[in-house]
Amino acid sequence: MRNLKMTIQYDGGRYKGWQKQKEGESTIQWKIENVLKRMTGEEIQVIGCGRTDAGVHAENYIANFHTNSELSVETMMDYLYEFLPEDIVVKSIKDTTERFHARYNAKGKTYVYRINNGEVRNVFNRKYTYHTSVKLNLDAMREGAKYLVGTHDFQSFTSQKPKTKSTERHIKYININKTGDMIEIEVDGNGFLWNMVRIIVGTLLEVGMGHMKPSDVGRILEEKKRSESGPIAQAKGLCLKEVHY
Amino acid sequence: MRNLKMTIQYDGGRYKGWQKQKEGESTIQWKIENVLKRMTGEEIQVIGCGRTDAGVHAENYIANFHTNSELSVETMMDYLYEFLPEDIVVKSIKDTTERFHARYNAKGKTYVYRINNGEVRNVFNRKYTYHTSVKLNLDAMREGAKYLVGTHDFQSFTSQKPKTKSTERHIKYININKTGDMIEIEVDGNGFLWNMVRIIVGTLLEVGMGHMKPSDVGRILEEKKRSESGPIAQAKGLCLKEVHY
Incomplete structure (x- = not known):
């Protein structure tokens, strides 16, 4: 076969x-x-x-x-x-090969989240980009993101109910880059929990808007409670970029 | 007022x-x-x-x-x-100023036509790009485009009925650039007749696909007949980039 x-x-x-x-x-x-x-x-x-x-x-x-x-x-x-x-x-x-399995053999994934940080929305990328005109502090977002890199229990960053399955995952890197008005948040990890990337982005947006401090991200991680992290970022900004085998 | x-x-x-x-x-x-x-x-x-x-x-x-x-x-x-x-x-x-008139004062316009020349369509730009997997000969297209630059009677390149209005226009430049699979045809002129950019692009596509020779573009221009030029290119690939005053 x-x-x-x-x-x-x-x-x-x-x-x-x-x-x-x-x-x-x-x-x-x-x-x-x-x-x-x-x-x-x-x-x-x-x-x-x-x-x-x-x-x-x-x-x-x-x-x-x-x-x-x-x-x-x-x-x-x-x-x-x-x-x-x-x-x-x-x-x-x-x-x-006969044994290849797209899910079991996946060693990691790279997601990218796109944010248009211009004054007004752009009609041509409106379906693939989250728009906010609130100027984001990227340095604060990068500092907050550092707390998430490495192996952690991401219970605070998933919609998954506590104690159903392991919530430990490894994040290899989170890169935040800006070209013109377009911000890309690239998250690479060995696997992601339900809604994990979107809740990470939602929390980093809180930091970028000044509603949270970068160090809050570390605290939220330790709290292991979904109620502590930021709102879930809109789905349309998220794109699965690569799967690693 | x-x-x-x-x-x-x-x-x-x-x-x-x-x-x-x-x-x-x-x-x-x-x-x-x-x-x-x-x-x-x-x-x-x-x-x-x-x-x-x-x-x-x-x-x-x-x-x-x-x-x-x-x-x-x-x-x-x-x-x-x-x-x-x-x-x-x-x-x-x-x-x-009180006298500014968006149409009468316009001295020229720049249009861009986008073509995805990759093997398969790209879902993210499908609404703003014409896709063809037939490999286009850009050098031939550029050579054909040269015939159109300058002041000419563009009767062959419009859906406008003959002799209703003047069909003389000036094209300043036609630039054809490729980045990855994406081709951009930029056309700058003092004004454009009905469907003119799309018929120019449709004709250059015929040249790029080898159905016409570059020199055919010069001949078509001289014929002053719409029936001689190529088909009208799809509307979705065309975008008005700038208006000059």
């Missing part, structure tokens, strides 16, 4: 996230499975590298699926390009 | 262009006039720098309007920001 690895780009704006929760919900996984079923005549199950929240985007989402189909990858690419909606693109498909 | 000059950014995707043709049509002019009428209580008429086709975008569209309102420009900006839809942004408003 073949095992095929896909790299997928999607605009998550009109989807309930990657993974279906209940039958009939519009998710990226469901859209792709439907096309693959039509293409192969098999009951294909697509294994994703992880869940993404409703409204979150992906530049290079990784998924795999098993099939007995003998179609060439070129034919599969053409078929998917033709039948997927215009907000989902399969950028590549490759035959891979 | 005050005369106010506005710089406007819009995503033209869901509009019938800048200017209303008949009552009730959804145009950018109509959207802005409605908000200004509510704001001032006056019958405001907004004078645009020119028509843009349905689906064409603008980075810096210029318009002006006269009013007796004593509201500050800051208040006007806030009002427009609040009540315009998210695909139209008034970037600035300034009091200007």
Whole structure:
């Protein structure tokens, strides 16, 4: 049986996230499975590298699926390009080893959160960027972000209920860069809890706006309580950039 | 009476262009006039720098309007920001001289046409970019473009019926640049006929794909017949970048 690895780009704006929760919900996984079923005549199950929240985007989402189909990858690419909606693109498909599993084998992920910090919103990136005209103090945000780098219990930075599963994760780096009015917060880690990147960004925004001190981030981490951290940042600003294997 | 000059950014995707043709049509002019009428209580008429086709975008569209309102420009900006839809942004408003007229005083315009020449479409710029995976020969396109620079009769490059109005225009430059998979064709001229930029781009695409020779562009110009030039390029790739006064 073949095992095929896909790299997928999607605009998550009109989807309930990657993974279906209940039958009939519009998710990226469901859209792709439907096309693959039509293409192969098999009951294909697509294994994703992880869940993404409703409204979150992906530049290079990784998924795999098993099939007995003998179609060439070129034919599969053409078929998917033709039948997927215009907000989902399969950028590549490759035959891979039988044991490859997009979720279990993922060693880490890089997310990027985009903020337009200009006076007014920009109509051309409005669907992929969070806009605030409140001038953000990037130095304070960078100082606050330092507390999060390393291995920590991120209970304060997830919507996941306490004590259901381990909330320890490792963050390798958080880079905050600005080009013109556009701020990019890049977060790289070995794995992320539910809503974790968006709550980290929401908390750093509080620091950037002066509502919290950089050192509050360290305190919040130690408190291990969701109620201490900042609000969850809007989904549309978040994009899964890379998955590491 | 005050005369106010506005710089406007819009995503033209869901509009019938800048200017209303008949009552009730959804145009950018109509959207802005409605908000200004509510704001001032006056019958405001907004004078645009020119028509843009349905689906064409603008980075810096210029318009002006006269009013007796004593509201500050800051208040006007806030009002427009609040009540315009998210695909139209008034970037600035300034009091200007009584005689300023956005259309009559315009000395020239710069348009940019964006082409994604990658293997697959990109979901994030799909609404502002024309996609073709046929590898374009940029050198041939640049050579063809040279024939159009200068003062010419552009009858072959407009949807305007022959002999209704003058079809002579001056093109200052056509620059074709590529960054990654993204090609930008920048066209600067003293004025443009109906559909002129899109027919120029459509013709240059024929050259880039090898369906026409660069020298054909010169021949087409001399023929003064719309039937000789290439097809009209998709509206969504075109954006009005600057208006010169």
